Amino acid sequence: MEHGGRLRLAEQCRVVVDNDWAGDPDGLVALAHHLLSPTNRVVAVTSSFLNPVFGPLGSTAERGSALARELVDLVGGPSRPPVYTGAEGPFDGTSTSAASAAIVAEARRDDDLPLFLVCAGPLTNVAAALQEAPDITGRLTLVWVGGARAAGAAEYNRDTDPAAAELVLARPELAIRQFPLETYRRCAYSVAELERDLAGSGRVGRWLWTRFLELPLPDWIRLGGVWPLGDSPPVLVTALDDESSTWTEAAGGTRRVYTDVDTRLLFGDMLARLRLHESRQARGGGGTGRDG
Template sequence: MLRVEPRCRVIIDNDWAGDPDGLIALAHHALSPANRIIAVTGSLTNPMFGPPAGQALAGSALAAELLQVLAVPAPVHAGPDSPFTGRPRDSAAARAIVAAANADGDLPAVLVCAGPLTNVADALLADPGIAGRLTLAWVGGAAADADEYNYFTDPEAAGFVLGNPDLAVWQFPLETYRQLVVSLAELEHRLKQAGDAGAWLWERFDTLQVPDVVKFGPTWCLGDSAPLLVTGLDDVTSSYETTGTAPSRRLYKQLDSRLVVEDFFARLALNNRA
């Protein structure tokens, strides 16, 4: 293949024990030569996935296992299982984010969060100076008044992070990230064709435990993969509104979902053949 030059350093934060589309996004980042992963952190999950105690650690173990399967091993640092308190607390995830943000590098740093902003808030509280050293690409929030999962899992953290005047934020809200959809049939078929990594990922979907009130339809949203457009790919075929000048504030409106989905399945297939 033609050589792809790295374009950014990436810190990836998610609630890995929740919706497995986060693990799809992690695999995509790990297989993308245009970004360089410098830290992976795991956050709390919404109680809808069961009692939160131990979930951040369990999810981090899942993320580490996936990276091992992909032959891209990297440590995953777990955060707390409770929401942001506004008070300093010791957190392996927050320490990892601070260290990665403060590390010297020849590429810009992007903190990709596709879950609650708990670990990001703890990191900014521990070291406010990191706000000027990275860009936050967040999958969450909603342009309309909607009960959006990533925001309402920890609204205090969201308010603290988004209210930071020194932090550049590129936001992929509910109305936008829902554009990244595949059918369950396509997801099962293409993951099962992609070797050990694909089979591992499909098992996470096939064994997902959710309350009985949750009913699955014929499609699945891969919204956590939206930030690949600003890390591992390119947003030239997507669109956003600029809501601030300094620092940069973007609200993404339209996504090139074909680019994201097809690149993921192609990279997973290529990794299987390697």
């Protein structure tokens, strides 16, 4: 059915999006995709800290919050999700933050739409929320970009806060949709395509491309011709559909580990959302910030 020249799409879920926004800008690309998608309702954005290999701890979660707020404001719309800052260091078993409190509050809120907690960074804020309020475990589904299928493989998100990952993954009653290292690496994007596709996709796209240009890379990182957009696959679970991706199941079907993702669907939709948003803003018809 058409409504005002567009297909009327139904909301599928509520989403809290958690990430270390001050780090790799692929998280901000994924956040823009979530914010622009009419089929998932982003109800909160939470920020986590960066691994110390990128500099001393102290304010990286807060810097990430500032970037996330800037993007939320740029996308615009009347229902802009609030942004909450998480802990500035690893989970210690007792720490709480505005981010973990926001996760608890949203999980306890009654709503007909299911809640997905998307985390594409360390599980610090997730662990703190579950430690503070064990009753929320059955009220949400964690969608995590992290971990690895290969035993002993180094993986950034898990290894940034291994204590948090251990606590979260040890809860068998928690429903999890996991995109491990071997799967999220499939979301390879050439740097040339990234420049063309983001910089050429309106104000939001240009803002995202600028984050790549301004990211302070340590001297030990040698940038080649590829920059993976590994934080994007959860959009397939929340806003699109995972039927064309593949996974294995465990824990009686409550846990999925994705082995392949439909990158054509994922990135085709991302670019279309950016460009539709820009064109509707230019015509003065993009007031919602989310294009149906």
